[in-house]
Amino acid sequence: MSVDLFTRRTLLVAGGAIAATWGGGLHVPAQAQGLAPTPSMRGGSNNYIPNAPIVERIGGGGFWMTGTVRRAGDGAPLAGQRIQIWAHTTEGYESDPHSHGATLTDENGEFRLEMPQIVPAFGQPHGHLAYDSDGFETVFLRPVMPSSKDTSLRADFVLRPV
Amino acid sequence: MNPVRTTLVWAVLVVAIAVPIAAAAVSPLLAWRSPAYIAAGFAGIIAMALLLVQPLLIGGYLPGLPAPRGRRIHRVIGAVLVIAVAIHVAGLWITSPPDVIDALLFASPTPFSDWGVIAMWAVTGAAVLAAFRRRFRMRVRTWRHAHTSLAAIVVVCSVVHALLIEGTMETLSKVALCTLVVLAAIKVGVDLRVWAVRR
Numbered sequence: 001m002s003v004d005l006f007t008r009r010t011l012l013v014a015g016g017a018i019a020a021t022w023g024g025g026l027h028v029p030a031q032a033q034g035l036a037p038t039p040s041m042r043g044g045s046n047n048y049i050p051n052a053p054i055v056e057r058i059g060g061g062g063f064w065m066t067g068t069v070r071r072a073g074d075g076a077p078l079a080g081q082r083i084q085i086w087a088h089t090t091e092g093y094e095s096d097p098h099s100h101g102a103t104l105t106d107e108n109g110e111f112r113l114e115m116p117q118i119v120p121a122f123g124q125p126h127g128h129l130a131y132d133s134d135g136f137e138t139v140f141l142r143p144v145m146p147s148s149k150d151t152s153l154r155a156d157f158v159l160r161p162v
Numbered sequence: 163m164n165p166v167r168t169t170l171v172w173a174v175l176v177v178a179i180a181v182p183i184a185a186a187a188v189s190p191l192l193a194w195r196s197p198a199y200i201a202a203g204f205a206g207i208i209a210m211a212l213l214l215v216q217p218l219l220i221g222g223y224l225p226g227l228p229a230p231r232g233r234r235i236h237r238v239i240g241a242v243l244v245i246a247v248a249i250h251v252a253g254l255w256i257t258s259p260p261d262v263i264d265a266l267l268f269a270s271p272t273p274f275s276d277w278g279v280i281a282m283w284a285v286t287g288a289a290v291l292a293a294f295r296r297r298f299r300m301r302v303r304t305w306r307h308a309h310t311s312l313a314a315i316v317v318v319c320s321v322v323h324a325l326l327i328e329g330t331m332e333t334l335s336k337v338a339l340c341t342l343v344v345l346a347a348i349k350v351g352v353d354l355r356v357w358a359v360r361r
């Protein structure tokens with residue numbers, strides 16, 4: 001039995017993989033330079049109530065909404081940015097004021113807000129997030145949970161300066 | 163028809179309709195929904211159940227309800243179906259108006275809303291055709307083609323709509339009901355030779 005360590009196929013696959021990694025690596029700085037702003041999602045602003053107060057947590061908690069806020073272009077993390085969050089949870093509807101709350105990003109541009117468990121509503125378990133302050137263009141996100149059993153949800157913002 | 167078969171057919175129909183409704187009635191999601199939202203959900207489930215009954219009536223498959231009588235009941239059930247769809251949409255509107263506006267404008271982030279809205283317009287069209295059948299003075303065959311085409315759109319779109327939703331319906335009973343709805347529609351379409359070429 002002959003042992004072909006390098007058949008034509010493995011060579012092609014390995015070569016392709018190396019080329020892809022190398023090429024991808026080469027492009028990383030270029031991508032960061034041109035980091036595109038996050039567009040608002042369809043339905044993202046549904047049941048939005050402006051100026052949700054900054055809170056320690058929304059209701060009784062048990063579920064985590066997390067994410068990052070960065071600047072478009074250079075991708076620099078943005079500290080102290082206010083992110084507003086609301087959802088249909090075990091404690092209320094999207095339209096209930098007590099389902100809304102806001103939090104600020106830390107020095108790494110990360111935010112984390114505890115809230116009640118999100119439950120499926122209008123066919124999907126989903127949350128709503130808004131960046132709606134001065135300095136950057138408004139963005140509304142509506143991420144969907146891969147499973148309604150999840151106890152956290154993540155959404156990342158890339159903001160375009162006004 | 164022999165009594166065993168009669169009992170069997172009706173028993174299967176009752177089970178096919180009662181099980182999905184009963185399963186939805188014990189859904190944990192109900193705890194976090196308002197009466198309007200719950201009513202909207204059940205109106206949708208009942209509408210789906212009626213979609214199973216409609217072809218069975220028009221085909222005269224239900225024991226004790228041969229075609230002429232079945233057709234009269236088909237008309238009544240058709241009206242109930244339209245009312246169920248209206249309650250479905252109205253209940254969702256009360257629960258979250260912006261989500262319903264998005265759906266009606268085909269601007270919703272959820273694809274299943276588009277299917278639902280198409281089914282809503284198609285069922286409205288089928289009902290209008292039925293209500294004004296005489297006034298429209300269409301040829302019988304033309305009317306049948308139009309009504310059956312709309313009914314087919316209602317069936318396909320409603321089934322896709324329901325299957326894509328994560329809601330109060332339990333998955334297995336939902337799939338089973340949807341399968342029966344499609345099979346019943348196909349059977350009546352074939353049996354009545356709606357699209358048969360005639361000379």
